[in-house]
Amino acid sequence: MSRLQAYRESVLSLGYDFIKSRALQVAFELDIFERLGTGSKTAMTLAKEMKAENQSLELFLNALTSLGLLEADGSAYRNTKYGREIFLKGRLLYLGDYIKLHTHGFSDWAKLGEVVLSGKPINQPDFFKINDPSVTAGFARAMHNTAMGHAEYLAKKLSFRGAKTLLDLGGGPGTFTIHFLKANPELRATIFDLPTTLETTRKFVEAEKLTDRVQFQAGDFNQDPIQGSFDICFLSHIIHGQAVEKNEKLFSKIFSHLNSGGKLIVQDFFLNPDKHSPQFAALFALVMMIHTDGGRTYSFEEVESWIKEASFSHTHRSGLNLPRSISLLIGEK
Numbered sequence: 001m002s003r004l005q006a007y008r009e010s011v012l013s014l015g016y017d018f019i020k021s022r023a024l025q026v027a028f029e030l031d032i033f034e035r036l037g038t039g040s041k042t043a044m045t046l047a048k049e050m051k052a053e054n055q056s057l058e059l060f061l062n063a064l065t066s067l068g069l070l071e072a073d074g075s076a077y078r079n080t081k082y083g084r085e086i087f088l089k090g091r092l093l094y095l096g097d098y099i100k101l102h103t104h105g106f107s108d109w110a111k112l113g114e115v116v117l118s119g120k121p122i123n124q125p126d127f128f129k130i131n132d133p134s135v136t137a138g139f140a141r142a143m144h145n146t147a148m149g150h151a152e153y154l155a156k157k158l159s160f161r162g163a164k165t166l167l168d169l170g171g172g173p174g175t176f177t178i179h180f181l182k183a184n185p186e187l188r189a190t191i192f193d194l195p196t197t198l199e200t201t202r203k204f205v206e207a208e209k210l211t212d213r214v215q216f217q218a219g220d221f222n223q224d225p226i227q228g229s230f231d232i233c234f235l236s237h238i239i240h241g242q243a244v245e246k247n248e249k250l251f252s253k254i255f256s257h258l259n260s261g262g263k264l265i266v267q268d269f270f271l272n273p274d275k276h277s278p279q280f281a282a283l284f285a286l287v288m289m290i291h292t293d294g295g296r297t298y299s300f301e302e303v304e305s306w307i308k309e310a311s312f313s314h315t316h317r318s319g320l321n322l323p324r325s326i327s328l329l330i331g332e333k
Contacts, residue, residue: 243294
């Protein structure tokens with residue numbers, strides 16, 4: 001096969017990739033993984049349980065098996081060894097809430113062309129609003145799912161030497177704060193987020209028995225005041241949801257609440273100077289284009305310029321190997 005033909009075939013294959021993601025979403029919608037649990041069942045047994053048509057369900061189970069999401073055991077199907085660790089509720093590395101978040105916004109992608117032409121996002125999904133606690137809680141749990149992929153690793157690698165107080169701004173479920181506190185016994189933290197989000201945050205903190213070391217501040221960090229001063233501000237996956245002007249103002253606000261020698265740690269999907277790599281960061285910009293007013297992914301250079309404009313003395317990039325092109329940029333006061 002020539003290089004041209006190989007490239008052509010790769011593009012044809014790309015056109016089918018949405019089927020893979022949709023199959024994963026529907027597997028969670030139908031509770032396939034939960035129904036299998038740690039055992040195995042035939043398509044006929046599952047069809048009876050689900051009141052499904054046997055042949056169509058078998059086709060679906062075969063497709064999931066082809067993707068490596070299930071294993072076939074003769075005529076029966078079962079979760080894979082690793083699938084049991086990430087697909088079953090209650091497991092530490094469970095991903096179901098995050099996949100359900102994708103399901104929630106799946107129909108929005110049909111409007112991508114419209115957004116590209118107009119430059120205007122579609123209506124923001126409910127998880128960006130504060131009037132539905134149950135949906136907001138689902139979003140917070142989804143953020144916990146993703147954070148668990150490297151929160152413990154990050155807590156072990158980041159040095160908080162000499163730091164006593166941490167501000168987790170827009171901290172969501174508080175997953176990173178929880179692991180930072182576990183790794184640094186002298187550290188105390190404040191998690192700042194919307195009131196409905198903090199209802200879920202408190203549950204995660206209580207489950208880890210860390211309520212005596214965590215304070216909660218409710219509000220909109222772009223509009224409401226922050227109480228206190230801190231040695232470290234952790235800003236995780238916030239800047240990609242906002243336009244440049246809001247981020248610049250936020251960095252200046254953070255600076256005013258940091259103690260002398262304090263650090264701002266920005267975690268996000270950073271772009272290289274070419275703006276089209278890494279691939280995940282470039283694609284994630286489209287998620288923000290659809291769902292936010294001015295949000296996108298940014299390059300290291302862009303964010304470094306905001307840190308300097310906010311009067312931080314210097315910046316440096318972390319060399320940690322984190323998933324999905326996540327990187328850290330650190331500014332010191």
